[in-house]
Amino acid sequence: MAFELSKTDISAINDFVADLRLKATEVQTALGVFNGTVHEELSTLNSAVVEYNELLGNARTIIEDARDAAQGEYDDKSERWQEGERGEAVQEWLNELEGLELDDMELYEVEPLANFDPAHSNALEELPTEPSY
Numbered sequence: 001m002a003f004e005l006s007k008t009d010i011s012a013i014n015d016f017v018a019d020l021r022l023k024a025t026e027v028q029t030a031l032g033v034f035n036g037t038v039h040e041e042l043s044t045l046n047s048a049v050v051e052y053n054e055l056l057g058n059a060r061t062i063i064e065d066a067r068d069a070a071q072g073e074y075d076d077k078s079e080r081w082q083e084g085e086r087g088e089a090v091q092e093w094l095n096e097l098e099g100l101e102l103d104d105m106e107l108y109e110v111e112p113l114a115n116f117d118p119a120h121s122n123a124l125e126e127l128p129t130e131p132s133y
Helices: 007-076 079-083 085-099 119-125
Strands: none
Touching (some): 007 085, 007 119
């Protein structure tokens, strides 16, 4: 037995190299389209998040203004009223308003997929066909 690849094996490997290079081009093209589409969609998504955060900020302002006004009225009441049933209920409500978490959403980040490295075809092409003695 000879320690070498047969002509048939070498021919098949060369065919695989050619096919892999064609497929690698398709993968690169699809990857570029995918990354471009993701970037466009990410931009659309983050625009919606910015608009959402603007609305949320408006709601937050209304709640804060209402809470501040109610807190002012509460503070103007007598200590006896504040310690009474209604005063305690108002204080609990004010605490709920104070504790309401209406933080802005974070913008989304997506890294593009890495470029495809068609090293397989190069490795097959550079494969020695026989041992080097």
